[in-house]
Amino acid sequence: MLVKVWDPVVRVFHWSTVGLFVGxxxxxxxxxxxxxxxxxYGLAGMLxxxxxxxxxxxxxxxxxxFWYGPRHSLNYARSLLTGKPDHYLGHNPMGAAMVFVLLTLLLVMSLTGLLLAAGLEFEGPLLLLNPMLSDDAIYLVLGVHRFTVYLLLGCVALHVLGVISSSRLHQENLVLAMITGKKPLPLSSTSPTHEGSEL
Incomplete structure (x- = not known):
């Protein structure tokens, strides 16, 4: 049985962000x-x-x-060690944590990028802040911007490994699910979030 999980906005954001980040x-x-x-600008708008x-x-x-507390996440991590983790129709606790990390890094990257556009190119929605951006401030913002990019690259690599691992553990194609928006509903699932619309 297939159920709708990821709506068009989530899917378009996901793949657009991949393309825009590479660009x-x-x-x-x-x-x-x-x-x-x-x-x-496109990346900031999508975010x-x-x-x-x-x-x-x-x-x-x-x-x-998909905001899970530390206790819930720890229990999921323990279940991973057994090789039989609980199944979640949406984001599992580890995947959810990575989503929040990626979104936070994208936000920092976007804000620092907009500050650089204002300080160096004299344009963008933060242009009013230009008088406050000294050379030292711009240098600092540039350093944060670049460092955030490298952090994102590392987190993206971990995200891809997590997707591959979860796909194998649960015998489901998570990449395809993010394209079609549909995932198979297991006959028995311990997930508290397995509701969806039947197709």
């Missing part, structure tokens, strides 16, 4: 400043939509529905 990274590496700015959708969106898109 932003290589445009910076190749010194394409104009392209980097355009892609960066804003996702943050709003995390409050107003469908069940599995809302942050409140």
């Amino acid at each position: 932003a990274y290589f445009s910076a590496e190749w010194g394409q400043n104009e392209s980097h700015l355009v892609v960066g 804003l939509v996702r943050l709003l959708w995390g409050v107003l969106g469908s069940h599995h898109a809302r942050f409140a529905n």
Whole structure:
């Protein structure tokens, strides 16, 4: 039985962010400043939509529905060691933690990028802050921006490994699920969040 899990907004955000991040990274590496700015604005815009959708969106898109406490996350980590972790239709506790980390890093990267646009290019929604951005401040912001990018690259690698591992453990294709929005509902699941719309 297949159930709807990821709505179109979540899926479009996910894959658009992948493409925009790759574009932003290589445009910076190749010194394409104009392209980097355009892609960066697109990334910041997509992030804003996702943050709003995390409050107003469908069940599995809302942050409140995959915010797990430390105790819940620890229990899930223990179940991983047994090789038989609990199944979650939406984000499992480890996946949910990574989502929040990635969104936080994307937010820091976007804000520092917008500050750099204001301080160096004299443009963008934060342009009013330009008079407050001294050379030292811009240097600091640039350092944070670059460091955040490297942190994101590391977290993305961990995210991909987690997706592969979870797909194998639960015998489901999580990449395909993020394309179609549908996941198989196990005949028996210990997940407290396995509700969905039957297809």
